[in-house]
Amino acid sequence: MRQAGGKDDAPVREAGGEAARGEVAAGRRRTYAELLRWDTALGVLLVAVLLAGAGGTEGFAETTNLSAALNDTAEIALIALPMTLLVVAGQVDLSVASMLGLSSALAGSLWDAGWAFELIVPVCLLVGLAGGLLNGWLVTRVGLPALAVTIGTLTLYRGLASVVLGNKAVADFPETYAQWASYTKTVPGTFVPYPIALFAVLAVGAAVVLHRTRYGRAMFAIGAQEQAAWFAGVRVNRIKLVLFALTGLTAAFAGIVHTLRYGSARADNGIGLELVVIASVLLGGVDFNGGKGTLGGAVAGVLLIGVLNNLLTLNDVSNEIQVVVTGVLLIVSVLTPRVIAVAGERRQRRTAAT
Amino acid sequence: MAQAAPAGAPAPVLALEEVTKSFGSVRALRGVSLALHAGEAHALAGENGAGKSTLIKTLAGVHRPDSGTVLLDGAPVTFHGPADARAAGIAVIYQEPTLFADLSVAENIFMGRQPLRALRRVDHTAVRDATAALLRRLGVDLDPERPARGLSIADQQIVEIAKALSFDARVLVMDEPTAALTGTETDRLFAVVEALRKEGAAVLFVSHRLTEIFRLCRSVTTLRDGALVASEPLAGLTEDDLVRRMVGRDLDALYAKRDTRTGETALEVRRLTREGVFHDVSFEVRRGEIVALAGLVGAGRSEVVQAVFGVDRADAGEVLVRGAALRRGSPTAAMDAGLALVPEDRRQQGLVMELSIERNIALTGLHTLGRGGLVRRAAERARAGDWAARLRLRFDRLSDAAGVLSGGNQQKVVLAKWLATEPEVLIVDEPTRGIDVGTKAEVHRLLSELAAEGLAVLMVSSDLPEVLGMADRVLVMHEGRLVAELPRAEATEESVLAAATGRTGAVRRTEAAALDGEGTP
Numbered sequence: 001m002r003q004a005g006g007k008d009d010a011p012v013r014e015a016g017g018e019a020a021r022g023e024v025a026a027g028r029r030r031t032y033a034e035l036l037r038w039d040t041a042l043g044v045l046l047v048a049v050l051l052a053g054a055g056g057t058e059g060f061a062e063t064t065n066l067s068a069a070l071n072d073t074a075e076i077a078l079i080a081l082p083m084t085l086l087v088v089a090g091q092v093d094l095s096v097a098s099m100l101g102l103s104s105a106l107a108g109s110l111w112d113a114g115w116a117f118e119l120i121v122p123v124c125l126l127v128g129l130a131g132g133l134l135n136g137w138l139v140t141r142v143g144l145p146a147l148a149v150t151i152g153t154l155t156l157y158r159g160l161a162s163v164v165l166g167n168k169a170v171a172d173f174p175e176t177y178a179q180w181a182s183y184t185k186t187v188p189g190t191f192v193p194y195p196i197a198l199f200a201v202l203a204v205g206a207a208v209v210l211h212r213t214r215y216g217r218a219m220f221a222i223g224a225q226e227q228a229a230w231f232a233g234v235r236v237n238r239i240k241l242v243l244f245a246l247t248g249l250t251a252a253f254a255g256i257v258h259t260l261r262y263g264s265a266r267a268d269n270g271i272g273l274e275l276v277v278i279a280s281v282l283l284g285g286v287d288f289n290g291g292k293g294t295l296g297g298a299v300a301g302v303l304l305i306g307v308l309n310n311l312l313t314l315n316d317v318s319n320e321i322q323v324v325v326t327g328v329l330l331i332v333s334v335l336t337p338r339v340i341a342v343a344g345e346r347r348q349r350r351t352a353a354t
Numbered sequence: 355m356a357q358a359a360p361a362g363a364p365a366p367v368l369a370l371e372e373v374t375k376s377f378g379s380v381r382a383l384r385g386v387s388l389a390l391h392a393g394e395a396h397a398l399a400g401e402n403g404a405g406k407s408t409l410i411k412t413l414a415g416v417h418r419p420d421s422g423t424v425l426l427d428g429a430p431v432t433f434h435g436p437a438d439a440r441a442a443g444i445a446v447i448y449q450e451p452t453l454f455a456d457l458s459v460a461e462n463i464f465m466g467r468q469p470l471r472a473l474r475r476v477d478h479t480a481v482r483d484a485t486a487a488l489l490r491r492l493g494v495d496l497d498p499e500r501p502a503r504g505l506s507i508a509d510q511q512i513v514e515i516a517k518a519l520s521f522d523a524r525v526l527v528m529d530e531p532t533a534a535l536t537g538t539e540t541d542r543l544f545a546v547v548e549a550l551r552k553e554g555a556a557v558l559f560v561s562h563r564l565t566e567i568f569r570l571c572r573s574v575t576t577l578r579d580g581a582l583v584a585s586e587p588l589a590g591l592t593e594d595d596l597v598r599r600m601v602g603r604d605l606d607a608l609y610a611k612r613d614t615r616t617g618e619t620a621l622e623v624r625r626l627t628r629e630g631v632f633h634d635v636s637f638e639v640r641r642g643e644i645v646a647l648a649g650l651v652g653a654g655r656s657e658v659v660q661a662v663f664g665v666d667r668a669d670a671g672e673v674l675v676r677g678a679a680l681r682r683g684s685p686t687a688a689m690d691a692g693l694a695l696v697p698e699d700r701r702q703q704g705l706v707m708e709l710s711i712e713r714n715i716a717l718t719g720l721h722t723l724g725r726g727g728l729v730r731r732a733a734e735r736a737r738a739g740d741w742a743a744r745l746r747l748r749f750d751r752l753s754d755a756a757g758v759l760s761g762g763n764q765q766k767v768v769l770a771k772w773l774a775t776e777p778e779v780l781i782v783d784e785p786t787r788g789i790d791v792g793t794k795a796e797v798h799r800l801l802s803e804l805a806a807e808g809l810a811v812l813m814v815s816s817d818l819p820e821v822l823g824m825a826d827r828v829l830v831m832h833e834g835r836l837v838a839e840l841p842r843a844e845a846t847e848e849s850v851l852a853a854a855t856g857r858t859g860a861v862r863r864t865e866a867a868a869l870d871g872e873g874t875p
Contacts, residue, residue, distance in 0.1 A: 208728075212729060213724075213727040213728050213729060214721060214724070214729050215727060216729075217716065217729060218717075218720065220706075220713070221717055224706045224708040224709055225702065225705070225706040227702050227703050228702065228705055228706045229706065229717070230665060231665055231685065231703045231704070232685075232717040232718050232771065233685045233686045233688075233689045233718060234717070235686060291706070291709070
């Protein structure tokens, strides 16, 4: 079936000889290219870093440390899931950390006012959903670019967070919930804390959506060539709107996780986190221009940045240097595929010349 | 009356000699020569795709010829870019001028070369006075201080011409400047151009309106398929002579339209209007019929079919598929009703180039390829493989990006992705543009077979032989309106082109046919 135009191409009238030889050569090249796939390479790199850490850094391989290291990435990891889908669809949301802060501030303020925590959570999630819908509405109905819209709402949501809670800090959240979010309590028999266990489940779901459903197919098409997707009957605006809404919702949930993990609700929680999330996603090989990437790659990107930060902390490297390392990684991740592509083109040109 | 006699003049101001230019495998210009003389207006005629734009861009320094020479005052020159051509005194006025909307008329004219005062400050008074002087010289009443935003296209062109004057252009090239102008605006433009010509400028004028060519110009160069047909004085020629030079091809046996029995109406378009783009377009397409929508580029054909399919929103009117009205502005509704559109622009609209062949083919049928939103890969691959085989697609793997295929094979993928939806009405917009002759014949045979099987086909095409060879009926658009409906027997290159260029005699005759065919409300 694959070779519809292949060997038994008697009915095809175009001169096939030369073209066919070229196609075979292209096929062989592609096998190497698949081995060099960015997300595969990143997975290998992650394993290497883990092994090196276990061998070279004392205390790294201890389960308590691994639990803590994993849990430290919880918010980033959670938000990275819808962010990956957004970026694949050619969009981005820079307001996620502000939404995290707003959710945290709101939770603190309501807790302070004596609300039941069971009621606070759905309210925060609704606010996140509304914030995401606002982003999506501005992008799809008003037609503004996602970057511009979410730079605006980045400021707006953070401002609202300050309005809600001022510069207070609210603590003393119920112990059961705080325990749930803590790295000290893990899924029985493993070193996986609950927020990360939840993330793992959601990651599988997101991977299925992106790589196995028609919505995922549509996201890739929108990101790669929005007009062609629209011409093929893809409901472009609806999909974008839903993705922004999901991102807002997840960011608000991450705000609650953050609040519980640190036992502190503050308006300035998670400042700058959006950049780490996007850095992780891009490091995971998701193309910022849309249309390319895998969810597995993005997860590997999140874990790699988390593990590296943990290793650097264990080795007493300062926070500032950690930020520099993240920055360098990001540049490398953006540059490397380009370098590979350019090298590939050169090789192709050489092949064509001979 | 004061036309400088080119016979006595030594060298043309600007000339092309044996210029050849190819884009990939497409030979846009094949050994074309052209001479422009001071004080003379010369016309450039040819069908869509004859190479006129390439020639103009070569003069403007946008393209460099593959072979042949550009001569300026008889000496060979090489333009490394539009700036070089402008420095040589060549000004090009395009159909739709590109002014900075938020800058004033004066600032637009002197953009980048404003007169300066001390400390490199722009001398606004000098800019304004110089602009006022230019506009006076052109005899037009425009405020130099007003912003370019909101100027009519005619006024924008005047601004472009003033800009050309300001750097003492000796050659004025105008690419279909009158396409968007009213009668009076055209008169004013011609008066300005005539004045410049008398001052000694060489003018190259491109227009599909033959009457304008005869009105403004003294000689004409005709191109066909990138080659020079004739370069001659207009005196003694008739419009029909010119049309014959432009089209004069033999209809080859490429077009294999079978005679089919037409069935009931599959697609009906009633008074469809999109403000400023097309107006009051009504027609119908029956099962088993191939209807061609002909016209010049910019006549609004693609816009009509895009509104029919719902990717653009119509402002008024209805589209009915088998009697049921479609929701406006919804491609999904159109697809559900059995419409399919193979769009004009493969790269932007037809395919997602980065995605694989199979994903592109699957994109139109995602809801049928699995359950509950899940896509079954086997079904996806089967659909793609099936259609690839039926259309004799040449490919290496179905997982290859669509972008690696040749143009003709890409077009087959677009056809596959739409035929896989099993449409009732297939709309194809320029189905064979930019593809090789072999694939072209395959596409024609395919369309013919599909019509024979009872599909209703609406085909937009700028390729006249294709229109005449394939269509059972030809609808002709001119400036956003349907101006003619010609049954197969009456459709000739002359009659279609006459209607498309809005020539009055032909329109009168064909308007009657159009009214008959539509049963006007």
